[in-house]
Amino acid sequence: MRVAIVTESFPPDVNGVAHCALQTARHLHRRGHHPLVIAPAVPHEGPADPDASRPYPVLRIPSLPLPGYPQVRVALPSRRLAAALTAHRTDVVHLASPFVLGARGMTAALRLRIPAVAVYQTDLAGYARTYLGKGENAAWRRIRAVHTAADRTLAPSTASARDLDDHGVPRVRLWARGVDTERFTPGRRDTELRRTLAPGGELIVGYVGRLAPEKNVELLSSVCALPGVRVVIVGDGPSEPGLRAALPGARFLGRLTGDELARVFASLDVFAHSGPQETFCQTVQEAQASGVPVIAPAAGGPLDLVDHGRTGLLVPPGDTAAIADAVSLLAADPRLRSALGDAGREVVQGRTWEAVGDQLIGHYTEVLATRTAVAV
Incomplete structure (x- = not known):
């Protein structure tokens, strides 16, 4: 053909x-x-x-x-x-x-x-x-x-x-x-990278994607204010200057691809997506393949990808407090983080x-x- x-x-x-x-x-x-x-x-x-x-x-x-x-x-x-x-x-x-x-x-x-x-x-x-x-x-x-x-x-x-x-x-x-389940895998979790990103042993919450207005990454400002949490941002785009000001203490890693991106995914404790306009949301699948629990808005593509309470957590779109509450819940419960991450990894194996x-x-x-x- x-x-x-x-x-x-x-x-x-x-x-x-x-x-x-x-x-x-x-x-x-x-x-x-x-x-x-x-x-x-x-x-x-x-x-x-x-x-x-x-x-x-x-x-x-x-x-x-x-x-x-x-x-x-x-x-x-x-x-x-x-x-x-x-x-x-x-x-x-x-x-x-x-x-x-x-x-x-x-x-x-x-x-x-x-x-x-x-x-x-x-x-x-x-x-x-x-x-x-x-x-x-x-x-x-x-x-x-x-x-x-x-x-x-x-x-x-x-x-x-x-x-x-x-x-x-x-x-x-x-x-x-x-999703590439061989590239995105929990086996790429990197202890040294985690020490670099969170030298104080903080919980690492990551966002991966374009830095553009429709992604609403500024909603992670409430997560930046949580004690014992480090926000890591991967990506570039026109919103980057404003986001650097809006997300105090966040680490901006720029655009990453391939194995380098997979290493960052696997080294996260929580993946948080903030944009409500995703027709699918590939990064949610990549986080799940990496064994990382996901927080995403209850809108668009994530509704198909995240089974709330089993493979991740869904929050109301545009609600910065709800994102922070979800992160706080996962920060306080390592077993829940592990269960959500394992279930997410299992569900994407056939995709x-x-x-x-x-x-x-x-x-x-x-x-x-x-x-x-x-x-x-």
Whole structure:
């Protein structure tokens, strides 16, 4: 099968869309399929081109940084996209969180009569509300137009599927995300790192993710005020300067990836996520795979990932006091921390990228079969 992955983001970007697109391309290649990745161009940080070593082609479309958020690149109009689909002899177009480049990918797929599977992954309407204070309806019109044109839309959680259905998007199916349970494991817990992060033996509470307004990381300020607790922040983004002021005593480690990130995850005592707009929340799964108890808002993707009281704790969205209370509860009860961490680790064991990758191939196969049946 020849699959063109048209994605709004791809490594070296570090975010959920980029990571999922990368894992999808890797899995397709491992299974003997022929992926082509089409993504916005990014500035190279050094002489090496990371795409040159990939075992599948990556086409970079000229792009510009998003004003006020340079970590996000917006692809410019280009005729190269449609030409690439034709040259690749694409069977299925995979649209990863389509909005700008993905919308053009959908247009090209329609013109070339290629089936398309659209993966809903970003709460763009929520972002419009957060960043602009308006534009939710316009964002949903864009989402609805792109996804309605697709042969199938894949939602990462039941909350996302419900949102799509409520806004009139048809043909929605669930497709969750995988987690690397070999990389993210309790065995990477590092005593020396813990001493460095919390020299006084404090309970280490970590957040991992982008530092942006929609993540509401400032809600961890109440945790910073707790005695015997050290807050550790992993990630970067436009909110970092303000968060350094809002989270006194917190350790900011910057953006981490790979084994270094896994070592930090496993060395935490508690993982706390604060953003209520997650369509899935990959970092919750990575914390669970690392055997770390999770605190997350009772909204969006975490509702599928966290069984309150068994695999983690859910708190009301936006409630800084509730986050602090949950941390205090876990700080006072090591047995509960251990039980939640163990149960979280157990529940993600079957959620490997191999398993969800094969599910994705199943979706492609069904879409192709439906197209063939209609043509006949």
